[in-house]
Amino acid sequence: MRLDILSIFPEYFAPLDVSLIGKARERGTLDVRVHQLRDWAHDVHRTVDDTPYGGGPGMVMKPEVWGEAIDSVIGDGAPRMIVPTPSGRPFTQELAQELAAEPWLLFACGRYEGIDSRVMAEYGSRLRVDEVSIGDYVLAGGEVAVLVMVEAVGRLLPGVLGNAQSAVDDSFAPGSMQNLVEGPVYTKPPVWRGHEVPAVLLSGHHGKVARWRRDEALRRTVRNRPELAAALDPETLDKHDRKL
């Protein structure tokens, strides 16, 4: 997978050189290219922003700079364009899986009050353009949101996660974990400061372990994410409810 990232703060993406993503880049699984948006701002101050039409606080990012930058980065290609924004569609595990299947993603990191909307309109006629929110809070720009999405997508790529099974059991993953968060995890020692590991996990009985884990996942979902629990099919809830 090729990832292009356009930003006025390319240094935000140094973390993509470490850990899982760093190794995927070394292996060639991921081809990450970070670009300084100001390289396409030709005035002496390399200006990328201007005052908003209609008034209001802050500044808006100029469409000309973005247009030159995107044209230069994509050429005749057609990557899927992801634009982080507080007003976008929610970023979910399902969307992460969808993006993990794409050969080429282009992330456009806005700053200030955002990017002139005509940029998304211009490329929306030629590319798949998704405006995406990573949560209901306002960041100062798109860079952190891109780091979140690249990590969530990158770990789903073949060979990136040590154990592919882990992604199958991810919270929220479509299938058996849809609308469920994961339960508690334990490792050695079997007793730590008087806290014992639940005996079922030491039993070696895989069926009972699987059952216990689903019960715990359900218990935690009901406690921490009642709105997800409400979306569970009654049969699932009922099967476990007797135990909650």
Ligand SMILES: Nc1cc(-c2ccc3ccn(Cc4ccc(CN5CCCC5)cc4)c3c2)n[nH]1
């Ligand atoms: N999930 C999530 C994503 C983001 C995010 C992503 C990209 C950018 C680029 C700039 N900003 C700051 C920022 C500040 C104020 C407004 C709201 N203004 C009200 C009137 C016009 C706009 C919007 C945007 C971003 C924020 N935040 N949270």
